[in-house]
Amino acid sequence: MALADFLADLDELVAQASAAFEAATDTEDLEAARIEFLGAKSGRLKNVQKGLGKVDKPDKPAAGKRFNEIKKQIESALEDAGKRLSAGGAKGVAKTTGFDPTVPGTRPQLGHIHPITQTIEELTDIMGRLGFTVTEGPEVEDLWHNFEALNIPLAHPARDPLDNFYLATGKMTAGVPQGEGGWLLRSQTSTVQIRAMEKTKPPVRIISLGRVYRPDTADATHYPMFHQIEGLLVDRHVTMADLKSILHLFASSFFGDDVDVRFRPSFFPFTEPSVEVDMSWHDLWIEFGGAGMVDPNVLRSVGYDPEEVSGLAFGLGIERVCARRHGITDIREFYKNDVRFLHQF
Ligand code: DAH
Numbered sequence: 001m002a003l004a005d006f007l008a009d010l011d012e013l014v015a016q017a018s019a020a021f022e023a024a025t026d027t028e029d030l031e032a033a034r035i036e037f038l039g040a041k042s043g044r045l046k047n048v049q050k051g052l053g054k055v056d057k058p059d060k061p062a063a064g065k066r067f068n069e070i071k072k073q074i075e076s077a078l079e080d081a082g083k084r085l086s087a088g089g090a091k092g093v094a095k096t097t098g099f100d101p102t103v104p105g106t107r108p109q110l111g112h113i114h115p116i117t118q119t120i121e122e123l124t125d126i127m128g129r130l131g132f133t134v135t136e137g138p139e140v141e142d143l144w145h146n147f148e149a150l151n152i153p154l155a156h157p158a159r160d161p162l163d164n165f166y167l168a169t170g171k172m173t174a175g176v177p178q179g180e181g182g183w184l185l186r187s188q189t190s191t192v193q194i195r196a197m198e199k200t201k202p203p204v205r206i207i208s209l210g211r212v213y214r215p216d217t218a219d220a221t222h223y224p225m226f227h228q229i230e231g232l233l234v235d236r237h238v239t240m241a242d243l244k245s246i247l248h249l250f251a252s253s254f255f256g257d258d259v260d261v262r263f264r265p266s267f268f269p270f271t272e273p274s275v276e277v278d279m280s281w282h283d284l285w286i287e288f289g290g291a292g293m294v295d296p297n298v299l300r301s302v303g304y305d306p307e308e309v310s311g312l313a314f315g316l317g318i319e320r321v322c323a324r325r326h327g328i329t330d331i332r333e334f335y336k337n338d339v340r341f342l343h344q345f
Contacts (some may be wrong), residue, residue, distance in 0.1 A: 001056070024085065038074065119321060134208065137191050145186075145194045149194040150190055156269065158269070160176075165224075167184060187213060188230075189229070202235055210228070212227070220331065234309050236309055243292075269295070271294060276289075286324055
C-alpha cells in the first residue's frame with residue numbers, strides 16, 4: 001500500500017471523526033460516535049490501522065508516526081466534545097431547542113381589584129347584613145335631585161358655580177343654571193335619596209355608593225372626584241338613636257370593635273337635626289361625613305307625610321374610610337394608577 005493512500009485515509013478519518021463529535025448534542029450521541037471511530041473491536045480507526053501493516057517497509061516509520069498523531073487528534077476531539085456537553089449542561093440543550101428550563105421564569109403579574117372598589121364591595125356587604133339594599137343614581141344630575149328636593153333653594157351658597165361642575169346647558173346666569181334644563185355632575189350622593197323615595201312608598205332602607213364631583217384643587221385630602229356612601233332609612237318611629245347604632249355597627253364591622261363614633265352638631269339643608277360624623281380608631285378622630293334626621297321638607301318633596309314617617313340619613317367619604325383603614329395619607333395615590341401602589345391591596 002502506498003504511503004500517500006494510507007495518509008489520505010488517516011486525514012479523512014480525523015475530519016469525519018471531529019465532525020461527528022462536534023455534532024453530538026448529548027452524551028448518548030457522543031458515545032455512539034466514539035464507538036464508531038474509536039471502538040476497540042471494529043472502530044474505523046482500528047480498520048485503518050490494519051492498513052499500516054501493508055504499507056511498504058521503508059515508509060512504515062513515517063506511517064506509524066502519522067497514525068499515532070491522528071489517533072491523538074481524534075481522542076482529543078472526543079475529549080473536547082465531552083467537555084462541551086458536560087460544561088454546557090442545559091446551555092448545550094438551549095442551543096438546539098431555544099428553551100432553557102433552568103433560567104428563572106418571569107412571574108405573570110396578577111391584577112388586583114382597586115382599593116376603592118374593594119371598600120365599596122365590603123361596605124355594600126356590611127350594610128346588606130343590616131338590611132340595606134343598593135340603589136344607583138346618575139352621575140349627571142338635574143337641579144331638582146341635587147338641590148331643590150334636598151331643600152337647597154336657588155339662593156343657597158351650596159349652589160355656587162365655584163362649588164359645582166355645572167354643564168353648560170339650559171339658561172345660565174352668572175354661571176348658575178336657572179330653572180328647567182340645568183344639569184351638573186352630582187356634588188353628593190344625597191341625590192339618590194330623592195330618587196329612591198320618588199320610586200317607592202315607605203319603608204325605605206337603601207344605600208348608594210358612587211362618584212361625586214366638586215371643583216376642588218387636588219391635595220392630600222381633596223380630589224375633584226371622590227366617592228361617597230349614602231344611607232337612607234325611612235319608616236315609622238325612626239330616631240337619632242337608630243342613626244347612631246347603625247353608624248356604630250357600620251364602623252365596628254369595618255374597623256373592628258376598637259372603634260368609637262361621635263356626633264358633632266352641624267347643619268345640612270336636608271336634615272334636621274344634622275351632625276358631623278367622626279370615628280376614632282387607634283386613638284385618632286377623623287371626620288368621615290355628615291348625617292341627620294331627614295328634614296320634613298325633604299319628605300314632603302317626595303310626597304311622604306312627615307307626621308307618619310321619619311327618616312335617618314348619612315353620607316360618608318369612601319376614600320377617607322379606605323385611607324384610614326390602610327394608613328394612606330394622600331388620597332391622590334388612589335388615582336395615579338401606579339401599580340406599585342395598587343399591587344399592595
Ligand atoms: N351630602 C353631604 C355632603 O356631601 C353629606 C350628608 C350629610 C349626607 C347629611 C347625608 C346627610 O345623607 O344626612 O357633604
